[in-house]
Ligand SMILES: [Zn+2]
């Protein structure tokens with residue numbers, strides 16, 4: 218699969234990830250990676266279960282989510 222963003226710019230790059238929102242392939246230059254907490258705070262005294270999940274998106278979806 219090729220990077221969708223690069224194709225739009227007339228280039229070709231191998232996609233290394235898939236946008237979790239729109240499903241477009243994104244290369245290393247265009248992938249946006251962020252951590253997302255899946256669970257709320259753990260109860261006091263318990264083993265912490267919340268772990269940061271990785272979320273990969275394309276620049277378009279990233280920008281759309283950042284806008285108010
Ligand atoms: Zn690209």
Ligand SMILES: [Zn+2]
Pocket residue numbers: 236237238239240241274275276277278279
């Ligand atoms: Zn996307």
